[in-house]
Amino acid sequence: xxxxxxxxxxxxxxxxxxxxxxxxxxxxxxxxxxxxxxxxxxxxxxxxxxxxxxxxxxxxxxxxxxxxxxxxxxxxxxxxxxxxxxxxxxxxxxxxxxxxxxxxxxxxxxxxxxxxxxxxxxxxxxxxxxxxxxxxxxxxxxxxxxxxxxxxxxxxxxxxxxxxxxxxxxxxxxxxxxxxxxxxxxxxxxxxxxxxxxxxxxxxxxxxxxxxxxxxxxxxxxxxxxxxxxxxxxxxxxxxxxxxxxxxxxxxxxxxxxxx
Numbered sequence: 597x598x599x600x601x602x603x604x605x606x607x608x609x610x611x612x613x614x615x616x617x618x619x620x621x622x623x624x625x626x627x628x629x630x631x632x633x634x635x636x637x638x639x640x641x642x643x644x645x646x647x648x649x650x651x652x653x654x655x656x657x658x659x660x661x662x663x664x665x666x667x668x669x670x671x672x673x674x675x676x677x678x679x680x681x682x683x684x685x686x687x688x689x690x691x692x693x694x695x696x697x698x699x700x701x702x703x704x705x706x707x708x709x710x711x712x713x714x715x716x717x718x719x720x721x722x723x724x725x726x727x728x729x730x731x732x733x734x735x736x737x738x739x740x741x742x743x744x745x746x747x748x749x750x751x752x753x754x755x756x757x758x759x760x761x762x763x764x765x766x767x768x769x770x771x772x773x774x775x776x777x778x779x780x781x782x783x784x785x786x787x788x789x790x791x792x793x794x795x796x797x798x799x800x801x802x803x804x805x806x807x808x809x810x811x812x813x814x815x816x817x818x819x820x821x822x823x824x825x826x827x828x829x830x831x832x833x834x835x836x837x838x839x840x841x842x843x844x845x846x847x848x849x850x851x852x853x854x855x856x
Contacts (some may be wrong), residue, residue, distance in 0.1 A: 723759075743761075
């Protein structure tokens with residue numbers, strides 16, 4: 597009777613093991629590994645703060661969700677071999693759903709290769725944040741202008757999508773470049789050149805005025821001669837009009853010889 601009341605530790609152990617297995621299975625299932633989805637592991641990195649980005653944030657392609665953010669860390673925590681200058685670079689792990697990318701079930705087996713080809717064509721990752729809420733997500737897209745990617749000192753474990761500057765960063769860089777070009781202009785030298793040109797123009801005008809004043813008497817004689825010549829030409833034209841035969845003979849014809 598006493599033996600019947602003793603606990604059966606074997607059954608208790610089996611129940612505990614079965615319960616733990618169910619919990620682990622549920623966690624795996626709800627975590628996505630048992631849902632039948634094969635995610636494409638990918639990663640990107642940023643040299644600027646990723647405020648508003650968190651684990652579970654959306655990964656979008658042209659505004660359409662295709663995955664989620666799985667991990668956020670630093671290069672120093674994810675890799676061993678890297679340049680110390682890149683240790684503080686922010687590393688972001690991504691999980692991309694091939695079905696949300698438009699791949700068929702047959703194409704899912706080669707989804708990694710297809711995504712690699714897409715990245716090779718210029719796909720970049722940008723941190724996009726909502727101005728009102730501050731919530732950020734990863735936006736994948738093809739920049740309009742070609743981007744020269746900085747070399748990385750670590751060997752990525754998964755598909756690496758290089759980052760692209762945000763619109764605000766691009767505007768800030770353009771403004772900084774404009775300021776740098778403005779600062780490089782020699783304003784003092786340019787102003788000196790302008791003043792020299794003005795001085796030269798004034799000197800030229802002064803020389804021209806002096807020349808006109810000096811030759812004023814000669815100009816008066818030239819104008820008088822032109823006036824006299826014009827009058828003579830006018831009188832000659834009147835004579836030709838009245839007597840056109842003047843063009844065929846001298847004005848005073850020679851006398852005829854006397855006849856005997």
